[in-house]
Amino acid sequence: MTTSAAAAVSQGHVHRDDLGSRMGMWLFLFTELILFGGMFVAYAVYRFDHPAEFELGAKELDTLIGTINTMVLLTSSLTVAMSITAIQRGKNKLSLVLVAITILLALVFLVSKYFEWHHKFESGLYPQSPDLLNKPPGEILYFGLYFVMTGLHALHVIIGAVVLAVMMLFIQRGVINKDSYVKLEAGALYWHLVDIIWIFLFPLFYLIH
Amino acid sequence: MTEHERQHGDEVHVVSYGRYVLIWLGLLGLTGATVALAGFELGRWIIFTALTIASIKGLLVLNVFMHLKFEDRVFRIFAMVAGVILLIFIVLVFFDYAFH
Numbered sequence: 528m529t530t531s532a533a534a535a536v537s538q539g540h541v542h543r544d545d546l547g548s549r550m551g552m553w554l555f556l557f558t559e560l561i562l563f564g565g566m567f568v569a570y571a572v573y574r575f576d577h578p579a580e581f582e583l584g585a586k587e588l589d590t591l592i593g594t595i596n597t598m599v600l601l602t603s604s605l606t607v608a609m610s611i612t613a614i615q616r617g618k619n620k621l622s623l624v625l626v627a628i629t630i631l632l633a634l635v636f637l638v639s640k641y642f643e644w645h646h647k648f649e650s651g652l653y654p655q656s657p658d659l660l661n662k663p664p665g666e667i668l669y670f671g672l673y674f675v676m677t678g679l680h681a682l683h684v685i686i687g688a689v690v691l692a693v694m695m696l697f698i699q700r701g702v703i704n705k706d707s708y709v710k711l712e713a714g715a716l717y718w719h720l721v722d723i724i725w726i727f728l729f730p731l732f733y734l735i736h
Numbered sequence: 737m738t739e740h741e742r743q744h745g746d747e748v749h750v751v752s753y754g755r756y757v758l759i760w761l762g763l764l765g766l767t768g769a770t771v772a773l774a775g776f777e778l779g780r781w782i783i784f785t786a787l788t789i790a791s792i793k794g795l796l797v798l799n800v801f802m803h804l805k806f807e808d809r810v811f812r813i814f815a816m817v818a819g820v821i822l823l824i825f826i827v828l829v830f831f832d833y834a835f836h
Contacts, residue, residue: 730786
């Protein structure tokens with residue numbers, strides 16, 4: 528710590544750079560965009576090669592579950608966005624409840640994803656399964672991309688839920704409060720990114736038939 | 737607002753609950769629209785309508801939920817650069833792929 532910073536702290540000034548913290552979070556989100564972006568490029572190329580087989584693959588997915596999961600994630604984005612307004616207005620309890628609802632919705636998403644995958648596994652569709660390997664190459668590619676992309680997305684949902692649980696702890700302990708809530712903002716930004724990825728995954732996998 | 741924040745021009749922008757709910761309703765409406773459109777036999781156009789609606793939804797989340805609209809201009813420039821880089825990836829891959 529420099530002498531001027533030490534002096535500022537002793538005088539009671541809080542030295543932090545919220546704008547810089549948010550910018551750091553955004554830069555991290557761009558790397559996530561490139562991570563998923565590479566997969567979207569792979570999807571685009573293979574779909575360009577096998578349009579008919581991709582449509583056949585999409586017919587095997589349940590559009591209703593996909594639609595419900597989309598609405599669940601959109602609603603969770605709403606509640607986490609509202610939690611920031613709540614903390615800005617000094618309503619810590621309300622903010623805590625809103626983050627809790629967000630985590631609950633994340634769990635709803637994961638449980639329905641579990642049933643969706645379980646149903647696929649039951650009907651013999653999983654990576655390297657004999658039933659899948661008997662299908663035409665385009666469908667093998669479609670389901671390969673489906674499992675990898677929705678799987679990586681589900682991993683992000685789990686990480687996001689854990690991050691938000693830590694944010695709840697911070698709110699409870701007063702680390703996050705009316706005057707200092709950049710941590711909650713960063714957690715919420717991550718959560719919204721997970722939502723945006725799903726906004727693109729949903730039509731590309733469920734709605735192309 | 738603390739003294740520190742004012743010094744760095746980092747204004748606190750509080751978005752009302754109502755505005756968030758309005759955006760959420762819009763997002764649900766667009767989801768309904770994209771599902772409904774998939775029911776028609778649009779053929780190859782389905783991918784264009786689906787991606788257009790998804791992009792509008794993404795922009796709503798970015799601008800309002802993620803506060804990009806209320807951030808310093810440099811955030812929007814960064815986001816645009818990231819988007820353009822992704823677009824370059826996609827376009828270059830297809831130039832290579834479609835003409836080789």
